[in-house]
Amino acid sequence: MAVALKGGIRDRVLGAMVVVGLILLLTTPVVALFSMRQVLALATSYSLSIISLMGLLLTLFIAMSLLARDLEQGQVYTICSLPISRATYLLGKFFGFAILMFLAVAILGCFSAGALFVLERIHPAERAFGWGGFFIGLWFRYWVLLIVGAITILFSTVATSNFLPLALSVGVYLGSYSSEAVRYFIRTSAGQKELGAAVKLFGNAVYWILPNFSAFDLKAQIIYGVALNAGELLLTQLYAVGYLGVVLLLATLAFARREFR
Amino acid sequence: MKRIALLLVFVVLLVGNHVGLTGVRDARPPEARLGFYPPAPVIKALTADQYQFTSQLISLQCLFYFGTLVELRSQAPDWWRIYRAVYTSTRLDPYNMDAYYFAQAVLTWETGMTQQAIELLEHGFAHRTWDWYLPFYISFDYAFFLKDYEKAGMYLAKAAELKPEVEWYATLAARYFYEGGSTALALAYLEEMIPAARNEAIKKRLVTRAEAFEKVLQIEEAIAEYKERFQTNPEDLGRLVRAGLLERIPHDPYGGEFYLDEQGRVRTTSKLVPVEKIHGSHKN
Numbered sequence A: 001m002a003v004a005l006k007g008g009i010r011d012r013v014l015g016a017m018v019v020v021g022l023i024l025l026l027t028t029p030v031v032a033l034f035s036m037r038q039v040l041a042l043a044t045s046y047s048l049s050i051i052s053l054m055g056l057l058l059t060l061f062i063a064m065s066l067l068a069r070d071l072e073q074g075q076v077y078t079i080c081s082l083p084i085s086r087a088t089y090l091l092g093k094f095f096g097f098a099i100l101m102f103l104a105v106a107i108l109g110c111f112s113a114g115a116l117f118v119l120e121r122i123h124p125a126e127r128a129f130g131w132g133g134f135f136i137g138l139w140f141r142y143w144v145l146l147i148v149g150a151i152t153i154l155f156s157t158v159a160t161s162n163f164l165p166l167a168l169s170v171g172v173y174l175g176s177y178s179s180e181a182v183r184y185f186i187r188t189s190a191g192q193k194e195l196g197a198a199v200k201l202f203g204n205a206v207y208w209i210l211p212n213f214s215a216f217d218l219k220a221q222i223i224y225g226v227a228l229n230a231g232e233l234l235l236t237q238l239y240a241v242g243y244l245g246v247v248l249l250l251a252t253l254a255f256a257r258r259e260f261r
Numbered sequence B: 001m002k003r004i005a006l007l008l009v010f011v012v013l014l015v016g017n018h019v020g021l022t023g024v025r026d027a028r029p030p031e032a033r034l035g036f037y038p039p040a041p042v043i044k045a046l047t048a049d050q051y052q053f054t055s056q057l058i059s060l061q062c063l064f065y066f067g068t069l070v071e072l073r074s075q076a077p078d079w080w081r082i083y084r085a086v087y088t089s090t091r092l093d094p095y096n097m098d099a100y101y102f103a104q105a106v107l108t109w110e111t112g113m114t115q116q117a118i119e120l121l122e123h124g125f126a127h128r129t130w131d132w133y134l135p136f137y138i139s140f141d142y143a144f145f146l147k148d149y150e151k152a153g154m155y156l157a158k159a160a161e162l163k164p165e166v167e168w169y170a171t172l173a174a175r176y177f178y179e180g181g182s183t184a185l186a187l188a189y190l191e192e193m194i195p196a197a198r199n200e201a202i203k204k205r206l207v208t209r210a211e212a213f214e215k216v217l218q219i220e221e222a223i224a225e226y227k228e229r230f231q232t233n234p235e236d237l238g239r240l241v242r243a244g245l246l247e248r249i250p251h252d253p254y255g256g257e258f259y260l261d262e263q264g265r266v267r268t269t270s271k272l273v274p275v276e277k278i279h280g281s282h283k284n
Helices: A002-010 A013-032 A039-073 A075-081 A086-122 A131-158 A163-187 A189-194 A197-209 A219-224 A230-257 B002-026 B040-072 B079-092 B097-106 B114-127 B133-145 B149-162 B172-179 B182-196 B200-230 B237-242
Strands: B258-260 B266-268
Touching: A013 A039, A013 A086, A039 A075, A039 A086, A039 A131, A039 A163, A039 A219, A039 B040, A075 A086, A086 A131, A086 A230, A131 A163, A131 A219, A131 A230, A163 A189, A163 A197, A163 B040, A219 B040, B040 B079, B040 B097, B040 B200, B079 B097, B079 B114, B097 B114, B097 B133, B097 B200, B114 B133, B133 B149, B133 B182, B182 B200, B200 B237, B200 B258, B200 B266, B237 B258
Parallel strands: none
Antiparallel strands: B258 B266
């Protein structure tokens, strides 16, 4: 865990996030001024998009290199000779990644909140800005990144190239935001009539297998002040814990069986 | 030395071509300037959780496109393409108020796309249930453009319910709707729109329109006074001047001339669009 965290700090990840945060702080008011009717909403949308995009890039970059670096440099042989299990090693790596991502999201979130706080005073919205919703949204975004990171690590444990885990993780990420919409479409009369049985089965299978990231997306609630549903949030959190647990368990099983040459 | 010479060659190539490319791109026809947006479900699938910001980028793109053409006045906007882009934007993010405001500000007056604008606004109101602006806009469109006072009244009642502090919604509007007086309604509507207009191109248009309606209202008030005094309709606007009710015939800010039609209503030769303006294309 500490090694993964130090690796991230060595890569100057947090420093880079501070720089991105500063850019975010400076550009948010400029972007928001283009809005005709919803300055704060546009600023919030822009901030969350940047946090989301930076978080995803960082997740893919760190999670992909977590195992790859040790495998390439042969450090994994040394680690395997130590009196710790492969599962402990892998989970330690993941938790180091989790702490690093928490710090990265927190840094970006603080800079973003600073920009929004100032803008809220200059351009007050018709509805009061929900700070609670903003931080809850960031929290769920963090969980999306944790799951994406875990999935990337799972792919890394079985893949022999660096590119494959990256490509598969991006595919899973995009698919995870569409799976719910596809499932809704399958259930409509048009979907029932137009789609073949195999496509419907595939669409449903994708929905149940991939993480449903649409449930984690609270941007509409944050940006437009739409009420949050506490029950839904609780279920989403439990779903996230369950999904992460399953992916990490699969990753440890796959890593335990992996042969090193 | 060779490297510096080579660098200079590339710099000249880059700068020369960039200038040329900018000129070519500036001369693109309106259809090519706004770009193509795939259907909202496709964009949503490709942009994952970035669809809200993408929606706002599309509505901003419409604003830049419209603003540039209006400012330069060299090309007429492709209204239908603007409508399609705004439609896509609102399907991506049904809460995007900028898209609705833009649709209301530009699609209704000069394009005749009132029905399309209303459909967009109704879609917005189904999501932004707290927003009194949307039923207010819809109400105005039904009353002023479609003369459907029943639906206008219905939506204004919804706006009044959401914004009870604006008293005229609930009281004066009913009178405007049922007793005519659409000029006063238009002015009231524009007074709501102008302070919120942050974009200069749109603001300029709204201010000019408000000026025109003020002139129309001024003439209408003089006609009412004339009728009361002489118990007959004035034959032309010159009568109002000669009767001392108007100092002079007001100047139409759109460059046209005011006149009275057969029914005695105030009309202008500009039809409330800039007379030198080339009308844009749109398909219904």
